[in-house]
Amino acid sequence: MARRRIPRWLARAPIPLYRHGFGRLLGRRLMMLEHRGRRSGLPRYVVLEVVDREQGALFLASGYGPGSQWFRNVRADPAVRVWTGPDQGVPARAVVLTGEEVRQRLARYRQRHRRAAAALGRTLGIPELTGGDPLPADVDARLPLVRLDVAER
Numbered sequence: 375m376a377r378r379r380i381p382r383w384l385a386r387a388p389i390p391l392y393r394h395g396f397g398r399l400l401g402r403r404l405m406m407l408e409h410r411g412r413r414s415g416l417p418r419y420v421v422l423e424v425v426d427r428e429q430g431a432l433f434l435a436s437g438y439g440p441g442s443q444w445f446r447n448v449r450a451d452p453a454v455r456v457w458t459g460p461d462q463g464v465p466a467r468a469v470v471l472t473g474e475e476v477r478q479r480l481a482r483y484r485q486r487h488r489r490a491a492a493a494l495g496r497t498l499g500i501p502e503l504t505g506g507d508p509l510p511a512d513v514d515a516r517l518p519l520v521r522l523d524v525a526e527r
Contacts, residue, residue: 398459406457412450466522476514
């Protein structure tokens with residue numbers, strides 16, 4: 375099953391809210407990531423869902439897989455900035471997760487947000503996210519996760 379893409383205008387619509395300090399209106403499950411274009415070096419912005427949180431870290435999924443532009447950019451240059459709620463432009467470092475840690479984080483996400491995980495699984499063509507079956511060993515290749523280590527303010 376092919377992954378459905380959301381329209382570009384819709385994906386980019388929340389960016390002005392974050393840039394003008396109103397990102398908190400979108401809740402705690404969304405954040406804006408500033409990354410650098412791997413070829414141009416120019417700042418790029420994307421609003422993403424936070425899959426999980428820990429003290430000083432946010433976890434993001436690359437819903438369009440390893441070919442997603444933002445994912446490819448943070449692999450090339452892991453120095454990023456994060457907008458979440460009241461925090462604007464906080465420096466962070468992106469770390470691509472692999473293997474067992476991806477499976478654990480996605481299982482936790484699936485447990486905490488059953489409906490959202492099921493919808494994500496249907497949209498992305500990853501049926502294992504829709505049920506309670508164990509996640510396959512290759513899920514990290516199909517749905518990469520990134521940990522953002524956020525700098526202390």
